[in-house]
Amino acid sequence: MMLFDDVTSEEGSKEKIILEAAMDEFIAEGWAGARMQSIADRAGINKPLLHYYFRSKEKLYNQTVYRVMAYFFGFVLGNVEGKDSFQEFLRAFIDSVIDETAENPRIPLFIMQELSRGGETIRGILSQVLSEQNPPVTEVMRTNLIRAMETGEIRPVNPIQFIMSLLGSCLYFVMAEPIIMELGKQTGLLGNFDRSRFLEERKEAVFTLLYNGVRS
Amino acid sequence: MMLFDDVTSEEGSKEKIILEAAMDEFIAEGWAGARMQSIADRAGINKPLLHYYFRSKEKLYNQTVYRVMAYFFGFVLGNVEGKDSFQEFLRAFIDSVIDETAENPRIPLFIMQELSRGGETIRGILSQVLSEQNPPVTEVMRTNLIRAMETGEIRPVNPIQFIMSLLGSCLYFVMAEPIIMELGKQTGLLGNFDRSRFLEERKEAVFTLLYNGVRS
DNA sequence: AATCGGTTTGACCATATGGTCAAATATAGG
């Protein structure tokens, strides 16, 4: 997976190797499908050692979830700073989300699936991750929207509704990729498919559609 | 769950009861998390009887998946027939998708998750379901889009790109509901939340945004 | 060399789980 080259509590190698392995496994298989043995194999160690470093499957899972969420709710921020117009901001946002999720396509589905299945614990983790964000993505987004409404760049819209449409449009492709591939195969609409080319087209399409949708 | 009151191969009660139970369990827990015992309990029977009717977990799962997919890719069709303008068509489509998924919020996530995790078998099922559609949803959608472009109601757009943005916008809320609820709680942006009121607002917002986004 | 803390491992355990089977029970037809 290799999402967390940056310093994240454990700088030493072993814990990190295990966490990367655990992420791969949990994201691929979900909580119920993930196997401690399989995580150990991926990490190149044996099962007791797994328990030595992370007491239980649950503990390991929680740390994994925390990291994945922190990454997922954080990566956009760096790419949208200092954009003056809403147009620029929107473009940067879309590019950032699509590029990043295209490289880690299972993450959005993983987070949503586990959240809608899981109990208090996982929601607590989400809550914590969100509260640690400074500033929160949602706030940056909202600020930009409101500013653009005030300057008259865009017409009045409900920020939450717009954000949901934006995220839905950006994330849908990677989440539904198997369906789209199958549809494409069956209808022939996709021709000979070039993923990275398609993603560029997708960025452009989302931007155009949404910007036309809101501009005054 | 009660999705299939209509005749679907087994008219008798037992098989149907079991299938409903299996759907609830599989949708809630996924393939790996679902337990045959739990399905039996939900159906009010015991485990050997489950195997008597459906030989194995895999067989039962495949039937479940087939039915869920057939439902998911089919329900829209009835609601969008006979719409003259693209405007009407789009509105009916959005209303239909949002209403239906709001009642069965786990289904989109279930399908996407299992597809991106599963192997040949589940993709084969998807392929079959799609090929059995007459006409396919995708074709109806495409026809309407092309007609609207020809009459000049909307500007030229790539059909696949538009469909993806549309579906993403419609489905995102139910898929990400736990995240949105948490965000709302944390930022106070949602106030005292009324789900059905919000869904109405959502339909309107999606329609306005997308229609403005494409109209000439 | 002896010792001490941290690390690694093979052997093992308790439980959960998908699945089976022969016996029992119900149901329908003669």
Next chain:
DNA sequence: CCTATATTTGACCATATGGTCAAACCGATT
């Protein structure tokens, strides 16, 4: 009533899985 067929059940099995433990190993310090 009797029999054949379909349904139902308790008891059981093999395996997988999360987890444990005592013993071994290793590197540094004295």
